[in-house]
Amino acid sequence: MSNDEQTIRAAAATIAPPDEAAIAAAAARLNSLTKPPGSLGRLEELALQLAGATGSARPVLDRKAVVVMAADHGVCAEGVSAYPPEVTAQMVLNFLRGGAAVNVLAAQAGADVHCVDIGVNAELSHPGLLARKVRPGTANMTVGPAMSRSEAAAAVRTGIVLAGELAGQGYRVLATGEMGIGNTTASAALMCVLAGYTPEQSVGLGTGIDETRRGHKIETVARAIACNAPKASDALDALAKVGGLEIAGLAGLMLGAAGQRLPVVVDGFISTAAALVALRLAPGLRPYLIASHQSGEQGHRLLLESLGLRPPLQLDMRLGEGTGAVLCLHLLEAAVRVLDEMATFAEAGVSDKDELKER
Numbered sequence: 001m002s003n004d005e006q007t008i009r010a011a012a013a014t015i016a017p018p019d020e021a022a023i024a025a026a027a028a029r030l031n032s033l034t035k036p037p038g039s040l041g042r043l044e045e046l047a048l049q050l051a052g053a054t055g056s057a058r059p060v061l062d063r064k065a066v067v068v069m070a071a072d073h074g075v076c077a078e079g080v081s082a083y084p085p086e087v088t089a090q091m092v093l094n095f096l097r098g099g100a101a102v103n104v105l106a107a108q109a110g111a112d113v114h115c116v117d118i119g120v121n122a123e124l125s126h127p128g129l130l131a132r133k134v135r136p137g138t139a140n141m142t143v144g145p146a147m148s149r150s151e152a153a154a155a156v157r158t159g160i161v162l163a164g165e166l167a168g169q170g171y172r173v174l175a176t177g178e179m180g181i182g183n184t185t186a187s188a189a190l191m192c193v194l195a196g197y198t199p200e201q202s203v204g205l206g207t208g209i210d211e212t213r214r215g216h217k218i219e220t221v222a223r224a225i226a227c228n229a230p231k232a233s234d235a236l237d238a239l240a241k242v243g244g245l246e247i248a249g250l251a252g253l254m255l256g257a258a259g260q261r262l263p264v265v266v267d268g269f270i271s272t273a274a275a276l277v278a279l280r281l282a283p284g285l286r287p288y289l290i291a292s293h294q295s296g297e298q299g300h301r302l303l304l305e306s307l308g309l310r311p312p313l314q315l316d317m318r319l320g321e322g323t324g325a326v327l328c329l330h331l332l333e334a335a336v337r338v339l340d341e342m343a344t345f346a347e348a349g350v351s352d353k354d355e356l357k358e359r
């Protein structure tokens with residue numbers, strides 16, 4: 001086994017189970033606050049999950065970041081996207097200049113944007129760019145593997161290392177984002193191989209192709225799988241053969257974050273495909289993953305369902321970049337503020353329901 005694969009194994013083994021004592025203390029506090037038990041619904045569930053992940057009954061999410069991993073896809077040669085592949089590099093520069101949707105929404109949510117070149121097919125240079133290119137784009141997966149197993153492992157490791165760096169910088173929660181023309185094709189292929197769905201169920205309109213082109217995209221995914229015979233039981237094999245560099249990097253980021261007790265907010269279809277890979281590499285990751293929104297990409301609903309993830313938001317968004325994940329950060333902030341700032345029945349002099357029974 002390569003060094004990178006050993007690093008992945010070690011990262012998976014480092015992930016601690018959720019802190020049950022912190023969850024119990026947070027639950028007791030939630031039940032002492034001036035509201036009927038459970039009446040804040042999913043916000044209470046998020047508060048408990050954050051307590052378990054962070055190991056604190058009063059989690060603090062003062063520093064937030066969204067990591068946008070960017071990479072290109074050789075499968076674009078098959079005509080599977082509405083946009084040309086050059087848009088990947090062009091959007092990276094847009095992220096770095098602060099002009100993209102994720103920049104606006106992250107600023108509103110108080111999150112920093114970190115943009116990573118993990119496999120863009122252009123030489124990019126910008127002081128803000130995290131230059132971590134594993135290779136310039138994947139190969140066309142309809143004629144051979146998208147990348148080698150060692151490149152896939154290196155990309156996962158890149159995400160693990162980055163999570164460690166961000167934890168060291170004091171971030172308390174990470175959101176996932178990605179940019180990669182063609183990456184809904186790779187994500188759909190991974191969904192077929194690892195979650196057992198058909199190309200018809202997994203393929204959507206991506207950036208906005210029409211139904212005719214979707215038919216071609218379905219057939220492209222089927223051909224990629226037939227050509228490479230990726231192993232359903234080996235997530236790294238599937239990732240190498242029909243995945244993508246940004247998907248691999250995000251899978252690693254999730255493993256690395258969980259190893260540092262950082263909760264990870266998962267964005268849309270592509271980020272959830274990365275979560276699928278990451279969960280196969282490390283099932284213990286689950287308590288650290290928070291799904292943010294159900295994207296408009298057609299396969300996302302089934303993929304979320306198969307992973308048992310229930311996102312709180314459904315806004316018909318299908319942009320990617322981490323836009324849904326950073327919107328969800330507002331809900332996480334709301335959940336921790338409820339835990340921290342609400343008055344208890346005793347403090348506020350409000351009668352609890354048991355007092356009625358005693359009368």
Ligand SMILES: O=C(O)c1ccc[n+]([C@@H]2O[C@H](COP(=O)([O-])O)[C@@H](O)[C@H]2O)c1
Nearest residue numbers: 081180182183184206207268269295320
């Ligand atoms: O996040 C999603 O659910 C989502 C759904 C559709 C498209 N995208 C974004 O659009 C790009 C991929 O679309 P496509 O059509 O080129 O495969 C990529 O940059 C993604 O960030 C993202």
Ligand SMILES: Cc1cc2nc[nH]c2cc1C
Nearest residue numbers: 083087179207319320321
């Ligand atoms: C313009 C544009 C912005 C994006 N952001 C994420 N994916 C994208 C795809 C396109 C085409």
